Structures are given as structure tokens and as C-alpha cells.
Amino acid sequence: MSKGIKIATIGGGSSYTPELVEGFIKRYESLPIRELWLVDIPEGEEKLNIVGGLAKRMIKEAGLPIKVHLTLDRREALKDADFVTTQFRVGLLEARAKDERIPLKYGVIGQETNGPGGLFKGLRTIPVILDIIKDMEELCPNAWLINFTNPAGMVTEAVLRHSNWRKIVGLCNVPVGIKMGIADQLGVEVERIHVDFAGLNHMVYGLNIYLDGELYTDQYIDHLTSSDGSSGTMRNIADLKWEPDFIKALRAIPCPYHRYYYKTDEMFAEEKKAADTEGTRAEVVKKLEKELFELYKDQALSIKPPQLEQRGGAYYSDAACNLIDSIYNDRKDIQPVNTMNNGAIASIPDESAVEINSVITKDGPKPIAIGDLPVATRGLVQQIKSFERVAAEAAVTGDYQTALLAMTINPLVPSDSVAKEILDEMLVAHKEHLPQFL
Structure with a gap:
């Protein structure tokens, strides 16, 4: 790779x-990138040209010899790429709005990655990812x-179970956000x-917290439960406070998305209210x-505008670039x-996908064994893993009954009859992007 790195996004x-x-x-x-290829579909061409123009101006402003291709x-x-990053949305934001609105009619949380919305995002996305992998097997x-x-x-689960591709890492900004939030609450450097x-x-879950290498979990939980009861949240999740006694009993730090499972009724009420007022x-x-794309069009703009942080994806770039840098340089961090x-x-x-601290090497992540999850968190994690596995199978096979099974075993769906009603309506609503179910 001495000739420089090729990245396809x-x-x-x-x-x-x-x-x-x-x-x-x-x-x-x-991370000496030689070529950055930004790829999109015809419906996204206008946005690709706007973002691509800003990317070129940013690189020119930095005085770097990175060639940007649109x-x-x-x-x-994909041809001869060293790294491929995927950040697409099948059906665009219109599909996400359906994922969020339709379940609400049935008294169920409508959310991008949890419950019925998460199922349907997976059903639309997994066939496309597997198709990309077929191209990668041939071209890079x-x-x-x-x-x-x-x-x-x-x-990630679908790729590990339904393809022979093993050079995949799934990435999320939630753990980075949790860590930054803890540092912020304690007033220390991250x-x-x-x-x-x-x-x-x-x-x-954050199972243990260390400050300067010393175990600090109990002190942090005391701090958390004696202050505002919040472990922080994200722009897309209501900041409902945790019950202090619950957090003390759990003795672990839940992530913002756990509110959907531990505070289901309150979160449903928040989502319904938001959908009825400002929208999903x-x-x-x-x-x-x-607004962002209007900013991006400005030919005088040659940096990332601060307004992007309103979008809700804070720390993505650091997480993604740190990961690529660590694989490329065999950092073992x-x-x-x-x-x-x-x-x-x-x-x-x-053989399942998990989200876990890993040592990052040139051969990819080496997960750090923890033994087992605490008994209080284990059952919910296993239930969601069952949901992910069955949902991935439904995405690959296009089998109606498998999709119904996935919907029903998700803890946010109250019964098989409600699951069937939501499934039937969402299959019609997303028909264009679910050819495997025709």
C-alpha cells in the first residue's frame, strides 16, 4: 500500500x-490517502455533487494531494480499494419516516434501529450490503x-452468517459518545x-469505568445517581432521566438506546408527541x-460547518478514521x-456479531474476552441477538413467516397479532425496496 490508500465511500x-x-x-x-471515491445512486446525484464539491474544497484548503472522485x-x-466505507440509507429519509410513523399507529415505538423500524431498515439494507460484498470479492x-x-x-451479523466475507467491522458512535459524556460529567480529559x-x-453497556487506570465504576455511578440521573443521550433520543436506584442495582452504564427497553411507555409517549407536533x-x-446542503453549496465554504453537529452523528469521523488508521498502521490500540x-x-x-472493546490490528479487531455479561443484562442482549439473527435470515430469504417471527420476538412489539398488522402495512409501504418479498 506504499503507493497510497484508495478509499471508496x-x-x-x-x-x-x-x-x-x-x-x-x-x-x-x-493515513496517506491517494484517492477518495464518493459513490451514490442516481437519486442522490445532486447531493453527491454538492458534498463532493465541498470535499474537494476542504482538501484543497488543507493543501493535500488527495484526489476526490465522484x-x-x-x-x-471499488476496483483495487483498500478500504470501503458504507453509510447509505435505502429508500432515503422517506423510508425512515415510514419506519417511525407506521408503528406509532399501533401503539408501538417507531424508531430507526429499534423495534419494527429497525427490522425494516435491516430488511432493506442487508441485500444491498451482500450485493456490495459480491462486488468486493471480485474487485477488491x-x-x-x-x-x-x-x-x-x-x-454485521448478516455478513458473518450469510456470506464468506470476514473483513468487516461495524462501527457506531454511541460508545464514543458515552465515553465523552463521562469525561464531560467528571470534568476530566477524555x-x-x-x-x-x-x-x-x-x-x-459500560461494564466498568476507569479513571487514570484505576477502577472508578462505583464512584461514577454514585456521581451519576446523585446528580441528574442522566447518563447522557443523543440528539435523536429524548433525555429521560434514569431511576437512580435502578442504575445502582444494574451497576452498569446503559447506552441511550436502552431507554426504549427500560422506559418503553415514556419513550412511546415522547415519540408520539414529537410526531404530532414537530414531526418524526x-x-x-x-x-x-x-439547511446543511444549502451551506455546502457555498463555494466559499472549505471546512466542515459546525451546524453538522445538529445532525446527531457526532464523533463518527473520529471513530471511523481512528479505526482505519489503526488497521492500516497495526496500532494494536x-x-x-x-x-x-x-x-x-x-x-x-x-460466530455472531457483538459490540465490544477490541484490539485493532492489521488483521482486524481482536475482541477482548469479558467472560459473560452480568445476569441482569444478559437476557435482554440474548433476546435482541435472537431478533437480529432471525431478521437477517428474513432479509436474505424474503420469507414472510420469518419476518413475522422476527417482528414478534422483538421486545418492543406486544403480541403476534400486532406484529402481523404492522408487518403487513410496512411490507406494502416499503414494497419498492423489498424485492425479495414479492
Whole structure:
């Protein structure tokens, strides 16, 4: 790879791309990118050209010799790539809005990666990811696939179970956000904090917290429960406070998405209220994106605009670029990623995807074994893993009954009859993007 690195970003017209480009610029000394290919589909061509123009201006401003290519030809972009990043949304934000609105009619949370919405995002996304992998097997068999596309855990699970591709890492900004939040709450530099992360994507727990290398879990939980009861959240998740006694009993730090499982009724009420007033998160993001792309069009703009942080994907670029840098340079540092379990969590099958701290090497992540999850967290994690596995199978086979089974075993869906009603309506609503179910 001495000739320089080729990176292909699928979903290159995403509003997040400037953050990724900023991350690559910051790391150019250790990550000498020669070519960055931004790929999109015809419906995303206008956004691709706008974002691509900003990416070129950012690189020019930085004075770096990175060549940016914009294309609708995925195969051209993949040829001889060293890293492939995926950040696409099948059906665009319109599909996300359906995922969020339809379940609400049935008294069920509508959310991008949890419950019925997460199932349908997986059903739309997994066939496309597997198709990309077929191209990669032919055109860049030595490349690493770094997937940010949600639901990242289910997508990684599908690749591990339904393809022969093993050079995949799923990535999420949630663990990074948790760590930054802890440092912020304690008023210390983030480098002084270490968190033992283990679980699944959007169901990861901070099992132990260290400050300056010393175990600090109990002190942090005391701090957390004596202050505002919040372990922080994200722009797309209501900041409902945790019950202090619950957190003390759990003796672990839940992630923001755990609110959907531990505070289901309150979260449903929040989502319903938001949908009825300012709109679902997809509808809010659509307005935000419109403003962002107007900013991106400005020929005088040559940096990532601060308004991008309103979008909700903070720390993605650092997580993604750190991961690529660590694989490329064989850094052997520790990062939380979605990867094959390989015995790291005792109660999850070895071949399944888990989100866990891993040593990042040139041969990919090596998950750090934790033994097993605490009994209080284990059952919910296993239930969601069952959901992910059955959902991935439904995505690959297009089998109606398998999709119904996945919907019903998800803990956010109250019964098989409600599951069937939601499934039937969503299959019709997303028909265009679910050819395997025809």
C-alpha cells in the first residue's frame, strides 16, 4: 500500500461525508490517502455533487494531494480499494419516516434501529450490503469493509452468517459518545477515561469505568445517581432521566438506546408527541439536511460547518478514521467495534456479531474476552441477538413467516397479532425496496 490508500465511500452524498473528510485530512500523515471515491445512486446525484464539491474544497484548503472522485458507478469505485466505507440509507429519509410513523399507529415505538423500524431498515439494507460484498470479492478482495450503515449490528451479523466475507467491522458512535459524556460529567480529559464496553450495537453497556487506570465504576455511578440521573443521550433520543436506584442495582452504564427497553411507555409517549407536533426524527432531519446542503453549496465554504453537529452523528469521523488508521498502521490500540464474538462474550454464539472493546490490528479487531455479561443484562442482549439473527435470515430469504417471527420476538412489539398488522402495512409501504418479498 506504499503507493497510497484508495478509499471508496458508498453513500458518499451523505450529509456526514464532510466529517469523514475532515477526519482523513487530520490524519493524512499516518493515513496517506491517494484517492477518495464518493459513490451514490442516481437519486442522490445532486447531493453527491454538492458534498463532493465541498470535499474537494476542504482538501484543497488543507493543501493535500488527495484526489476526490465522484461517481454513480460502484464497481469503478471499488476496483483495487483498500478500504470501503458504507453509510447509505435505502429508500432515503422517506423510508425512515415510514419506519417511525407506521408503528406509532399501533401503539408501538417507531424508531430507526429499534423495534419494527429497525427490522425494516435491516430488511432493506442487508441485500444491498451482500450485493456490495459480491462486488468486493471480485474487485477488491483484500479490502476492509467499514460499515456505519444502521442497523450496524444486524448488518454485521448478516455478513458473518450469510456470506464468506470476514473483513468487516461495524462501527457506531454511541460508545464514543458515552465515553465523552463521562469525561464531560467528571470534568476530566477524555484520555483519562477507559470504559469496558460489551453487548450489541445500540445495546452496549459500560461494564466498568476507569479513571487514570484505576477502577472508578462505583464512584461514577454514585456521581451519576446523585446528580441528574442522566447518563447522557443523543440528539435523536429524548433525555429521560434514569431511576437512580435502578442504575445502582444494574451497576452498569446503559447506552441511550436502552431507554426504549427500560422506559418503553415514556419513550412511546415522547415519540408520539414529537410526531404530532414537530414531526418524526426523519422529518426533522430532512429540514436540517436541507439547511446543511444549502451551506455546502457555498463555494466559499472549505471546512466542515459546525451546524453538522445538529445532525446527531457526532464523533463518527473520529471513530471511523481512528479505526482505519489503526488497521492500516497495526496500532494494536483498543476500540469498541462490531465484530465476530469468537468467545469474547460467553452467552453469545462465537460466530455472531457483538459490540465490544477490541484490539485493532492489521488483521482486524481482536475482541477482548469479558467472560459473560452480568445476569441482569444478559437476557435482554440474548433476546435482541435472537431478533437480529432471525431478521437477517428474513432479509436474505424474503420469507414472510420469518419476518413475522422476527417482528414478534422483538421486545418492543406486544403480541403476534400486532406484529402481523404492522408487518403487513410496512411490507406494502416499503414494497419498492423489498424485492425479495414479492
